[in-house]
Amino acid sequence: xxxxxxxxxxxxxxxxxxxxxxxxxxxxxxxxxxxxxxxxxxxxxxxxxxxxxxxxxxxxxxxxxxxxxxxxxxxxxxxxxxxxxxxxxxxxxxxxxxxxxxxxxxxxxxxxxxxxxxxxxxxxxxxxxxxxxxxxxxxxxxxxxxxxxxxxxxxxxxxxxxxxxxxxxxxxxxxxx
Amino acid sequence: xxxxxxxxxxxxxxxxxxxxxxxxxxxxxxxxxxxxxxxxxxxxxxxxxxxxxxxxxxxxxxxxxxxxxxxxxxxxxxxxxxxxxxxxxxxxxxxxxxxxxxxxxxxxxxxxxxxxxxxxxxxxxxxxxxxxxxxxxxxxxxxxxxx
Amino acid sequence: xxxxxxxxxxxxxxxxxxxxxxxxxxxxxxxxxxxxxxxxxxxxxxxxxxxxxxxxxxxxxxxxxxxxxxxxxxxxxxxxxxxxxxxxxxxxxxxxxxxxxxxxxxxxxxxxxxxxxxxxxxxxxxxxxxxxxxxxxxxxxxxxxxxxxxxxxxxxxxxxxxxxxxxxxxxxxxxxxxxxxxxxxxx
Numbered sequence: 207x208x209x210x211x212x213x214x215x216x217x218x219x220x221x222x223x224x225x226x227x228x229x230x231x232x233x234x235x236x237x238x239x240x241x242x243x244x245x246x247x248x249x250x251x252x253x254x255x256x257x258x259x260x261x262x263x264x265x266x267x268x269x270x271x272x273x274x275x276x277x278x279x280x281x282x283x284x285x286x287x288x289x290x291x292x293x294x295x296x297x298x299x300x301x302x303x304x305x306x307x308x309x310x311x312x313x314x315x316x317x318x319x320x321x322x323x324x325x326x327x328x329x330x331x332x333x334x335x336x337x338x339x340x341x342x343x344x345x346x347x348x349x350x351x352x353x354x355x356x357x358x359x360x361x362x363x364x365x366x367x368x369x370x371x372x373x374x375x376x377x378x379x380x381x382x383x
Numbered sequence: 384x385x386x387x388x389x390x391x392x393x394x395x396x397x398x399x400x401x402x403x404x405x406x407x408x409x410x411x412x413x414x415x416x417x418x419x420x421x422x423x424x425x426x427x428x429x430x431x432x433x434x435x436x437x438x439x440x441x442x443x444x445x446x447x448x449x450x451x452x453x454x455x456x457x458x459x460x461x462x463x464x465x466x467x468x469x470x471x472x473x474x475x476x477x478x479x480x481x482x483x484x485x486x487x488x489x490x491x492x493x494x495x496x497x498x499x500x501x502x503x504x505x506x507x508x509x510x511x512x513x514x515x516x517x518x519x520x521x522x523x524x525x526x527x528x529x530x
Numbered sequence: 531x532x533x534x535x536x537x538x539x540x541x542x543x544x545x546x547x548x549x550x551x552x553x554x555x556x557x558x559x560x561x562x563x564x565x566x567x568x569x570x571x572x573x574x575x576x577x578x579x580x581x582x583x584x585x586x587x588x589x590x591x592x593x594x595x596x597x598x599x600x601x602x603x604x605x606x607x608x609x610x611x612x613x614x615x616x617x618x619x620x621x622x623x624x625x626x627x628x629x630x631x632x633x634x635x636x637x638x639x640x641x642x643x644x645x646x647x648x649x650x651x652x653x654x655x656x657x658x659x660x661x662x663x664x665x666x667x668x669x670x671x672x673x674x675x676x677x678x679x680x681x682x683x684x685x686x687x688x689x690x691x692x693x694x695x696x697x698x699x700x701x702x703x704x705x706x707x708x709x710x711x712x713x714x715x716x717x
Contacts, residue, residue, distance in 0.1 A: 226699060230673065232680050253714075260713045261706055264655050265567070265674040272572060273563045280429065280451055281580055282554055288584040289547065346510060348485065348501035355498060355514065360440060366507075367436045370500060372514030428573045 218248055225251060229258045409455045410476050410484045411529040412504065416450035416466050419443040419513070420520035433509060433525055443521075453529060456486065466490075466524060468517045470497065474526075477501065484528060488512065504528040535599060543591050550587050557600070558583070560676065561607045567671040568611035569618075570656040578614050582607050601685040604672065608686070612664045651712065658708040666701035669694050 221244045227233045228241045245252055346368040350357050355372035362368075417430060420443060426434060427448040437446065454462045456476035463473045471491045478485040483503040490498040490512070502510045506528045513523035541549035558579060565578035585606060593602055659667055668687055672678045678686065683694045706713050 226695070226702070230680070230698075257706055257713045258702065261702060261709070262674045264651075264709060264712060265659070265670065265705075268570065268652055268655070269563050269567050269675050272566050272575070273559055276559075276562060276572070276576075278558060278562070278576070278579075279427075279448055281558065281576060282551065283451070284429070284580045285550075285554065285583045285587075286547065288580065289550075289587050346503050346508065348503065350498070350500040352498045353496070357498070362439070367439055368502070368508070368510045369436075369440055370498075370510070370512045372498060372512070374514060374516060425572050428577050 218244070218251060221248070221251060222254065225254055226258070229255055409457050410479060410486070410504075411453055411455050412474060412486065413453050413525075413527045413529050414450070414464060414472065414474075415448060415525045415527070417523050417525065418445075418447045418449055418467075418517060418520035419523050420445050420447075422519050430525075432527075433511070436509065436511070437523075445520075446523075447520075449522075456484075467522055468515060469493075470515065472524060486526070488526070502526070536595070539590065539593065539595075539599060542587065543593070547587070550583065553586070554583050557603055560600070561603065563675055564604060564607045564671060565611045567675040568608070568659075568667065569615060570652065570659075574614065574618070575611075578607070578611050581614075582610050585610065597685045598682075601682055604676070604678075604686045605688070608668045608671070612668070615660075654709065654712070658705045661708060662701050662704060665689075666697045666704070669697045670701045670705070673698055 221241055224233060224237050224241055228238065233241065241251075245255075346361060347359050347370060350359060350370060352372070355374060358371045358373070360367065360369040360371065415430065415433075417427065419437075419441065422445060424444040426446050429448050429451055430437075430446055437443075449467060450464075452464060454464070454474060456462060456474055458476050458479070461473050461475040463471055466472045469492060473487075473489040473491065475487040475489075476484060477487050480503075483505040485501060485503055488498075488500050488502060488510075489496060498512070500512070504510060504526060509525050509527040511523050511525045513521060515522045538549045538552055542553060561582050562575055562579045565582070566572070566575040569575055569578065582603070586603065589606075593599065659670070662670065665687065669683050672683045672686055680691045680694050683698075684691045687694065689697075
């Protein structure tokens with residue numbers, strides 16, 4: 207138990223409960239005085255404050271560094287796109303409301319129409335798939351011309367990669383910003 | 384009667400891709416310009432679909448998106464974009480087949496042709512053109528067909 | 531909230547995207563800092579920041595001005611960031627981020643006297659923060675990264691000041707214990 211007043215040294219156990227508040231600058235004037243009066247004679251409390259400070263640096267510094275050098279490329283544009291994407295109704299909803307199929311459903315036309323379409327697709331799809339898959343896959347790059355660069359074309363199927371790589375000569379390198 | 388006709392038209396359109404080349408007027412191409420380097424690390428989230436492709440060929444530790452634009456190409460009409468470092472990218476739709484669109488790609492600098500290539504772009508497949516240096520990084524332009 | 535901000539919010543509530551852009555310009559750095567404080571990875575933090583502003587635009591009509599706008603935004607940011615970390619735990623990482631290829635080995639934990647480089651220390655801090663409950667992590671980030679007062683943290687987390695102090699105390703204690711060697715000797 208401690209007595210009030212700035213001249214009386216307070217016990218460590220009482221002050222340690224105030225240390226965090228003091229560190230966070232959330233103490234009253236009276237509490238501040240108590241802590242600051244106690245600190246010069248208490249290495250343990252000073253070490254506790256140092257630990258809190260070190261912890262703050264560990265948590266905060268990388269965030270500060272990252273935020274300082276961040277240029278936020280395209281973030282606003284992506285936000286705009288995201289808003290527009292979510293505002294647009296789905297294709298199916300638009301189609302459905304446009305068709306107003308409830309009347310069709312009442313006349314029992316929709317089901318036979320859809321069934322006919324599905325049957326048609328099921329009959330023709332295997333034939334067409336066979337036709338498509340027998341087409342040879344043409345090369346992605348038809349030709350490359352360059353008087354400035356040496357060029358290499360990399361084309362892989364797995365994963366599907368096509369890269370045209372330009373090797374700069376000394377002239378291009380020195381003139382590049 | 385109007386609704387029945389509309390439904391009929393929609394069904395025909397659904398089936399028409401099976402019956403030959405689709406003569407849509409425009410082709411939409413996404414152009415992404417990125418700077419690849421070994422300074423720092425990170426992979427811009429907008430480039431996620433290219434992760435496997437780029438990772439299989441290159442060992443850069445960082446891919447930073449510089450530009451992301453979609454262009455609509457009409458037959459034989461060129462569209463130009465500026466790309467770093469101080470270059471211009473010109474895309475021209477030359478021909479369109481059922482699956483792939485033939486696109487001529489030109490890179491120029493101050494009016495001088497640096498590269499001309501003709502590529503076939505199909506939906507789901509990207510073509511990347513890379514190599515020009517920019518500081519400590521290398522510029523890569525990825526072209527993807529959107530539709 | 532000043533008059534300008536109140537007007538911006540009102541315009542935003544009526545669907546004015548230009549108003550959202552002004553809010554974005556004002557707050558995107560703070561939102562990024564909070565997001566980065568949680569995920570400690572650039573691309574994820576940018577994704578979260580983007581998602582926050584999209585969510586803000588969709589939900590801002592529900593903001594009635596009973597709390598300060600920035601605490602409302604900070605709460606949204608924290609919730610989004612924590613949800614994001616939950617989702618990321620379920621999905622294998624696709625990005626070549628800083629931690630890919632780097633594993634905090636058991637050896638490092640058994641040898642606290644080993645000198646760790648910057649990257650490993652950062653991974654260690656992230657790991658320690660990830661051991662906290664979402665509530666503890668939230669108050670710790672609001673306090674240490676953004677310097678919010680107890681009152682502001684209480685508003686942002688929807689809790690009392692007493693709860694904030696308790697979470698802060700136990701959160702700090704846990705992280706200090708996990709990072710004992712670095713905290714005691716300083717960076």
